[in-house]
């Protein structure tokens with residue numbers, strides 16, 4: 081996230097980044113481009129790769145999709161070496177500037193260092209101010225650069241000790257891949273909010289290693305899943321193999337539950353659970369909790385599809401593709417003006433009239449953010465002749481903003497933070513609206529329910545129970561208060 085703490089203006093949630101890294105793999109940059117392509121859903125605004133050829137680092141960073149930047153063999157040829165890291169970035173428009181695109185790179189006395197970061201540091205603002213006071217010159221407005229400066233000023237001698245020193249000063253949710261002259265490194269924050277996995281590529285003894293945000297990026301490069309990087313773990317990969325360090329006090333893990341609902345790709349296996357299966361179970365649980373007589377179950381594509389299948393299987397009501405998605409509508413096309421934004425849903429989705437006409441329809445979607453998209457979809461389904469439209473949501477109401485690396489609107493803009501479920505149903509024009517309960521969500525993920533004393537996941541956007549402190553937010557609130565009292 082950027083230091084300005086901008087919030088999304090869109091009616092959806094966005095994963096802010098995907099990371100990937102390889103050690104000892106022929107054409108490491110090409111393999112990294114493939115991995116990033118599989119992680120494209122985690123960020124579409126910009127992408128970058130840094131490779132190391134044994135003596136020099138090489139970088140290419142650009143705006144746009146992985147294919148736009150790395151589809152040209154001439155670009156890949158300029159990134160030689162058997163070691164590389166890469167990054168996909170999502171950012172709101174104002175922050176999408178080339179100098180914010182990762183991997184970030186710096187030359188230190190110990191050699192080069194590149195880092196790619198998924199997540200958000202919740203004390204980046206405070207650290208940024210302190211570092212600027214100490215004379216650090218920031219090149220970007222991304223919080224990831226804090227790592228670079230903390231490493232630069234650390235008094236420790238080895239790169240790993242400097243990295244640990246830096247990590248002990250940051251607060252937040254993060255997964256990192258980093259590259260030095262000596263090693264590829266992967267790190268997860270102490271609570272393991274954001275995902276990171278370790279894979280093996282090639283044959284035993286001669287093959288290499290892969291780090292990735294999700295297992296779908298292993299499949300595309302033919303790598304085998306080895307294990308999740310553990311919360312609070314640093315893995316250090318070099319020609320001797322993989323070394324693990326756990327420098328933090330052990331804490332109870334709080335993986336992001338929204339990865340299961342929406343962010344992760346359905347063919348990924350996250351923390352040992354196949355995402356596709358988890359989404360189907362969530363849909364089945366939703367059908368048990370919020371049954372309604374209907375003729376068809378229709379997913380809002382694409383993210384609502386597995387939950388709708390689960391709902392259909394549990395309820396016995398047929399699953400139908402009543403809404404068709406046009407995959408060839410780019411975000412930029414629907415962004416520029418409110419008018420075009422309004423048209424956006426019609427460009428993206430169209431009603432499959434023969435499936436909907438005269439039917440009682442249950443629409444299944446993953447979340448309601450501002451509610452504008454849901455309203456247009458309900459209108460569209462009614463206009464196609466649906467007799468009744470019932471909306472079912474495979475997450476609890478999103479009542480709080482995320483400060484851990486997911487781009488969300490300000491809390492006041494989240495429909496569920498200011499409206500009851502009945503009010504929301506009336507606003508989106510649905511005959512009924514229901515969300516899965518937080519306990520139902522936990523049950524679908526194999527837990528007995530949510531233990532309020534020891535919740536298994538980060539679920540702060542549904543509960544307001546933020547597991548990682550938010551120093552920047554408190555400082556911002558204090559500053560606003562003092563500005564207000566100065567005004568009085």
Ligand code: SF4
Nearest residue numbers: 336482484538540541
């Ligand atoms: S607040 Fe929500 S989206 Fe953010 S990490 Fe927690 S569960 Fe995930």
